[in-house]
Amino acid sequence: MDRRKFLGLGLAAxxxxxxxxxxxxFRKEKPDAWTAHNxxxxxxxxxxxxxxxxxxDVTVKAPxxxxxxxxxxxxxxxxxxAKSVALFQDANPESAVAVFTIVEGSIIDxxxxxxxxxxxxxxxxxxxxxGKFYSANQKLEVALGGCEx
Amino acid sequence: xxxxxxxxxxxxxxxxxxxxxxxxxxxxxxxxxxGVDANFITQVTGKIGDRVVFDMSTSQFLSKxxxxxxxxxxxxxxxxxxxxxxxxxxxxxxxxxxxxxxGLK
Numbered sequence: 613m614d615r616r617k618f619l620g621l622g623l624a625a626x627x628x629x630x631x632x633x634x635x636x637x638f639r640k641e642k643p644d645a646w647t648a649h650n651x652x653x654x655x656x657x658x659x660x661x662x663x664x665x666x667x668x669d670v671t672v673k674a675p676x677x678x679x680x681x682x683x684x685x686x687x688x689x690x691x692x693x694a695k696s697v698a699l700f701q702d703a704n705p706e707s708a709v710a711v712f713t714i715v716e717g718s719i720i721d722x723x724x725x726x727x728x729x730x731x732x733x734x735x736x737x738x739x740x741x742x743g744k745f746y747s748a749n750q751k752l753e754v755a756l757g758g759c760e761x
Numbered sequence: 762x763x764x765x766x767x768x769x770x771x772x773x774x775x776x777x778x779x780x781x782x783x784x785x786x787x788x789x790x791x792x793x794x795x796g797v798d799a800n801f802i803t804q805v806t807g808k809i810g811d812r813v814v815f816d817m818s819t820s821q822f823l824s825k826x827x828x829x830x831x832x833x834x835x836x837x838x839x840x841x842x843x844x845x846x847x848x849x850x851x852x853x854x855x856x857x858x859x860x861x862x863x864g865l866k
Contacts, residue, residue: 636816636818637804637818638818639803639804639818639819646820682824682825683824683825684824687830701822704788704822705789705790706820706821706822708820709819709820709822709823710817710818710819710820710822710823711817711818712815712816712817712831713816713817713818715812715813715814715815715816715833716812717812717814717833717834717836717837718814718815718831718832718833718834719775719831719832719833719834721830721831721832722817722829722830722831723828723829723830723831724817724823724824724827724828724829724830725823725824725827725828726822726823726824727786727788727821727822727823727824728822
C-alpha cells in the first residue's frame with residue numbers, strides 16, 4: 613500500500629477515537645509514573661520537575677498502625693481548586709498508587725484502600741488549577757506486609 | 762448480582778458514593794510467585810449521564826476487591842439518575858454497572 617496513505621489512515625483512525633469525555637487515563641498518558649521506584653521519580657514522571665509546597669489544605673489520613681498491610685484505608689481531602697490528585701507511597705517496589713482526575717463539581721474527599729509491603733510513608737500531591745502543587749504526607753507502620761496477595 | 766457494589770446517595774447538596782469492585786488485584790510480585798500474569802484494575806470511571814463524576818487511574822497497590830469513596834456536588838442530578846461505574850484492568854477487561862442514585866426528591 614502507498615506508505616503515505618497508510619500513515620494517513622493510521623492518523624485518521626487515532627483522531628476518530630473519542631477521548632472519553634474529560635476522563636484522563638494517567639496510565640496511558642504517563643506510563644513512566646507507574647514504574648518509577650521511588651516517590652520523587654514518580655512525581656517527576658507524572659508532573660515534571662515540580663516543587664510542591666506542604667499545605668494544610670491537603671490532608672491524607674491513614675491509620676498510624678495498619679494491622680493489615682493488604683487493606684489500609686486512606687482518605688485524601690483538600691479544599692484546593694485542583695486538576696488532579698496523586699497518591700504515592702515508598703514501601704512498595706513501585707511508588708505510584710493512584711491518580712484522581714478532578715472533575716467539575718468534584719469535592720476532594722476520597723477514600724480507598726491500598727496495599728503496603730512494609731511501614732513507610734504515603735504522599736499526596738495536589739495539582740492546583742493555579743499551576744502550583746501542594747503536598748501532604750503521613751508515616752505509617754504496617755504490622756503485616758500486604759503485597760503477598 | 763453484578764461485579765460491583767454501588768451506593769450513591771444525595772444528602773443536602775452533595776452526592777456521596779461508595780463503590781466496591783470485585784477484583785483479585787494481583788500485583789506483579791505476587792503474580793510471579795504464583796506463576797500467573799499480574800492483573801489489577803488500572804482505571805475507574807464514574808458517570809452520571811454524560812457527566813464524568815469520578816476518574817481514577819490506579820495501580821497494583823490497591824487492595825483486593827478495592828473500594829472507592831468519593832463526593833461531588835449534586836447540582837444537576839435529578840431523580841431517576843443513575844451512577845454508572847466502569848473499571849478497566851490490565852488484561853483489557855472492562856466492567857460497567859450502574860445504580861440509581863438515592864436521596865433525590
